[in-house]
Amino acid sequence: MKVVLLSHTPEPERLVAAAARVCYAEALPEEVLAGMTPEEIRSFLARLLxxxxxxxxxxxxFTFAVSGVSRALTHELVRHRIASYSQRSQRYVKEEGFSFVTPPSIAAHPEASRIFAATMDVLRRTYAELLRLGIPREDARFVLPNACVTQIIVTMNARSLRNFFALRCCGRAQWEIRELAWRMLELVRRVAPGLFIDAGPPCEATGRCNQGKLSCGRVERKKREGEKCAD
Amino acid sequence: MKVVLLSHTPEPERLVAAAARVCYAEALPEEVLAGMTPEEIRSFLARLLxxxxxxxxxxxxFTFAVSGVSRALTHELVRHRIASYSQRSQRYVKEEGFSFVTPPSIAAHPEASRIFAATMDVLRRTYAELLRLGIPREDARFVLPNACVTQIIVTMNARSLRNFFALRCCGRAQWEIRELAWRMLELVRRVAPGLFIDAGPPCEATGRCNQGKLSCGRVERKKREGEKCAD
Amino acid sequence: MKVVLLSHTPEPERLVAAAARVCYAEALPEEVLAGMTPEEIRSFLARLLxxxxxxxxxxxxFTFAVSGVSRALTHELVRHRIASYSQRSQRYVKEEGFSFVTPPSIAAHPEASRIFAATMDVLRRTYAELLRLGIPREDARFVLPNACVTQIIVTMNARSLRNFFALRCCGRAQWEIRELAWRMLELVRRVAPGLFIDAGPPCEATGRCNQGKLSCGRVERKKREGEKCAD
Amino acid sequence: MKVVLLSHTPEPERLVAAAARVCYAEALPEEVLAGMTPEEIRSFLARLLxxxxxxxxxxxxFTFAVSGVSRALTHELVRHRIASYSQRSQRYVKEEGFSFVTPPSIAAHPEASRIFAATMDVLRRTYAELLRLGIPREDARFVLPNACVTQIIVTMNARSLRNFFALRCCGRAQWEIRELAWRMLELVRRVAPGLFIDAGPPCEATGRCNQGKLSCGRVERKKREGEKCAD
Structure with missing residues (x-):
């Protein structure tokens, strides 16, 4: 998996703080924007949160380029609707000799690992053979597995990202999208800490878990071990 | 593919017409709703269109239950963001002996057909074997192909549906989602003709194609053959 | 203020429960829908919540007809973007002799009340006079006050409604939209209790307030008085 | 009216072109982004359009600061739901001695103009008096007119902006929001011509009007005068 922060709104913290302040201010928005000091921005963002x-x-x-992830992941990812996506198309791009993602549980199991790799080989050969027989790419792709890698450009605003992190950094999220979420969170925290300081799974931000019986047990474990909770 | 119209807003044409009329009316909305005759509704909807x-x-x-379609289709479908989805999960449901969709181009080609079916068999066996080895479902599913069937509940409002039909009934759309789109259009036309009378690909509604060089040629063909265009 | 539930998805609880169950089920969606008993529906919805x-x-x-509310209210209301609106237009409808909403704080204050009513009279006369002078409605409306009543058709899905209730039933919400929110909540609870049983301000549902220093103090008051909190 | 382009995605044309290209490319997104020449970007964008x-x-x-516009305008503006808004609040900001927008039809008519200005004076006095009597701002604002100025921060993506321009640059749009739309279009064309080259009312882009009997007649006028249409 490779995750690159391709682009983002310049000075995102200043813009968010200024926009929020306009709601209560008498000055013109452009003056509010120019007039805030870094300290004011930080403390204003903390109050909003x-x-x-x-x-x-x-x-x-924030716009990310994500590559080396499975189509299983992107089928979950694109369910987040307050976002924009441009994804490599299996209808148009030839997937001969496709790369694939091996789940850790399989990689750690020699027998499963062997079977998995052999199956990927079969699929590559089948795909190539179907193309050779004149089947169009958009139909040959029906044999491609969920494991097949893809690449996708994702743009989300900071609010939608915060929701994404709350859901997908959670221990109950599927491992691959969880890794993606944490990688994205790390990248945006670097350029806009004030917007994402407390982002992540609810247990991290609040010390409480909302997954009921399905909880991963992290909060309970922390409590047993005497770690301080945010709450 | 099986497409069922599970549920929809009662009297959808009356509701839409009444809502539109409220913008220009002095009467209370509930009176407007009750007071429109079928003829008024029809002619008012035509004017809105x-x-x-x-x-x-x-x-x-409108809520549809869609089953017997491929995961290739649903990965395209869920890119329509002004909609709500509930889809059978490959993380939780066991897909042993999964059913699959065979593209027509493959079904029509004996050699391709044989290879395709044999590959599906390999995948079923691999999937079952991975489960037997203790690999969790959410990881064993990495071998499942795009062809694997799924089922999904889809809700869209009439405006979003009209956009969906414009894009996916088009001759350039992929064949499987195109079939879905036409099936859905047929179902909603039956219960709400006034909302969908002119829905479908732009060439149908306007006699013009907006796909440039990528056009399927239908409009040109119709013109050559002297058929009347809508425009 | 008059709030009417104009229309809603038939059997909304059954549909939501069935859709959720499809994610984990092997049966066809339409069978799931038909096969759930009222008890299963209720307990399944509780688990989802x-x-x-x-x-x-x-x-x-759910579609509501709202009338007799101020334009101040609708300017706030339409900021909820996961919703559909059709509102009486001041560009097209003649607002001669418009009705208006009097805020309780003004109604309770004889002097303020007198000034307020007199001003509304001035505005009605000015509006009528501008029309008489040939000014088009869309420009004459520039003198109309926030207090001027309007009517609007609102459609939201149950998830968006739950968010609306969380924000607008809160003691910190403006009084007029708060009344609207509680009226809408009452209406949908009658037809779909399982979807809205715990809807409303967070303090009601969880016993906690997230408004910090701006809290209305209701939770603290309840605690002091020994009332049981939901949490 | 003052419209400032406060902020925007850096190199917006390059980002859009690269994202689109990723759908068809084998290279990594970050390489596609870096590798496109200005000519390739321009021609690729033209093909997408x-x-x-x-x-x-x-x-x-793109984020705009809009000030000196009426609340009539913003009530229309915020109906565009694929956008983000932060608006000066009449609940919290004191509007004593508020500024107001005078519609051109009123400004051009001495008698209407006089009445209008006098009414604004009455409203300023009433508002101040209500505050003096202890009425809270959020209730005193009920006398404030649609003409009252406001300021708002608006963020839209380029696709949503294009839709906004199609609807609001049209001759049938209300004059104030139409001016705003043209001002915003001018600003974004300066920084991203390739994204907005053909944006604006449909008649401009295609030479056709879709307003039926309500058309402003511009297309017909152009045709009569022998001007070339885009179509």
């Missing part, structure tokens, strides 16, 4: 006033976070967006 | 005034069409929604 | 698994709630939508 | 392939245009967003 404390009040759960998240709409100004939408003004900043 | 002629003016491209589509926002009132959002008040009516 | 406990896990915060809300996407299936989107399949059910 | 010709095919109506607009989803990649969503990756670029």
């Amino acid at each position: 404390a009040m759960d006033h998240l709409s100004p976070f939408e003004h900043a967006s | 002629a003016m491209d005034h589509l926002s009132p069409f959002e008040h009516a929604s | 406990a896990m915060d698994h809300l996407s299936p709630f989107e399949h059910a939508s | 010709a095919m109506d392939h607009l989803s990649p245009f969503e990756h670029a967003s």
Whole structure:
């Protein structure tokens, strides 16, 4: 998996803070924007987060290039609808000799690993053979597995990203999209810490888990071990 | 492929017409709703369509149960974001002995057909074997192909459906989602003709194609053959 | 203020429960739908709510006719973007002798009340006079006040409604939209209790307030008075 | 009216073109991005527009500060739901001595103009008086007119902007939001001509009007005068 932060709104923290301040200010928006010091920005963002006033976070967006991930992952990813996607098309791109993602549980199991790799080989050969027989790419792709890698450009605004992180950094999320989520979170925290300081799974931000019986047990474990919870 | 219209807003045409009329009316909405005759509803909807005034069409929604379609199709389908989806999960449901969709181009080609079927057999066996080795479902599914069938509940409002039909009934859409789109269009036309009378590919509604060099040639063909165009 | 539930998805609880179950089921969606008993539906919905698994709630939508509310209210209302609106237009409808909403704080204050009513009279006369002078409605409306009543058709799905109730039933919401939110909640609870049983402000559902220093103090008050909290 | 382009995605044309190309490319997204020449970007964008392939245009967003516009305008503006807004609040900001927008039809008519200005004076006095009597701002604002100025931060992506321009640059749009739309279009064309070259009302882009009997007649007028149409 490779995750690159391709682009983002310049000075995202300043923009979000200024937008929020316009709601309460008498000055012109462009003056508000220019006039805030880094300290004011930071403390203003902290207050917005404390009040759960998240709409100004939408003004900043972030674009990622994600590659080396499975189509299983992207089928989950694109269910997030407050986002924009451009994905490599299996209808148009030839997938001969495709790369694939091997789940850790399979990689760790020699027998499963062998079977898995052999099957991928069969699929590559079948795909190539179907093309050779004149089957169009958009139909030959019906044999391609969920494991097949893809690449996708994803743009989300900071509010939608925060929701994405809350759901997909959670221990109950599927392992591959969880890895993607944590990688994305790391990247945006670097350029806009004030927008994502407390982002991530609810247990991290609040010390509480909302997964009921399905909980991964992390909060309970932390409590047993005497770790401090955020709450 | 099986497509069932599971549910829809009652009296969708009346509701849309009444909502639109409220914008210009002095009467209370509930009176407007009750007071329109079928003729008024029909002619009012026709005027809205002629003016491209589509926002009132959002008040009516339609829920479909779609089964026997491939995961290739649903990966395309869920890219329509003004919609709601609930899909059978390959993380939780055991896919042993899964059914699969065979593309017509493959079905029509004996050699391709044989290879395709044999590969599906390999995949079923691999999937079962991985489970037997203790690999969790959410990882064993990495061998499952795009051809694997799935089922999904889809809800869209009439405006979003009209956009879906414009894009996916088009001759350039992939064949499987195109079939789905036409089946859905047929179902909603039966219960709400006034909302979908002119829905479908732009060439059907306007006699013009917007696909440039990629056009399927249908409009040109019709013109050559002297058929009347809508435009 | 008058709030009427104009229309809604038939059997909304059954549809939501069935859609959610399809994610984990082997049966066809239409069989799942038909096969659930009222008890199964209720207990399944409760589990979805406990896990915060809300996407299936989107399949059910609800359409309200709202009249006798101020334009101040609708300017706030239409900021909810996962919703559909059709509103009486001040560009097209003549607002001569418009009705208006008087805020309770003004109604309760004789002097303020007198000034307010007199001003409304001035505005009605000005509006009528501008029309008489040939000014088009869309420009004469520039003198109309926030208090001026309007009517609007609103459609939201159950998930978006739950978010609306969480924000607008809260003691910090503006009084007029708060009244609207509670009226809408009452209406949908009657037809779909299982979807909205725990809807409303977070303090009601969880016993906790997320408004920090801006809290209305209701939770603290309840705790002082020894009332049981949901949490 | 003052419209400032506060911020936008850096190199928006390159990002959109690269995102679109990833759909058909074998190279990594970050390589595609770096590798495109300005000419390739321009010609690729032109092809996307010709095919109506607009989803990649969503990756670029633009943030505007709009001030000196009426609340009548913003009530229309915020109906565009694929957008983010932060608006000066009349609940929290004191509007004593508020500025107001005078419609041109009123400004051009001495008698109407006089009445209008006098009414604004009455409203300023009433508002101030209500505050003096202890009425809270959020209730005193009920006397504020549609003409009252406001300021708002608006973020839209390029695709949503194109739709906004198609609807609001049209001769049938209300004059104030039409001016805003043209001002915004001018600003984004300067920084991203390739994304907005053909944006604006449909008659401009295609030489055809879709407003039926409600048409402003511009296309017909142009045809009569022998001007070349785009179509």
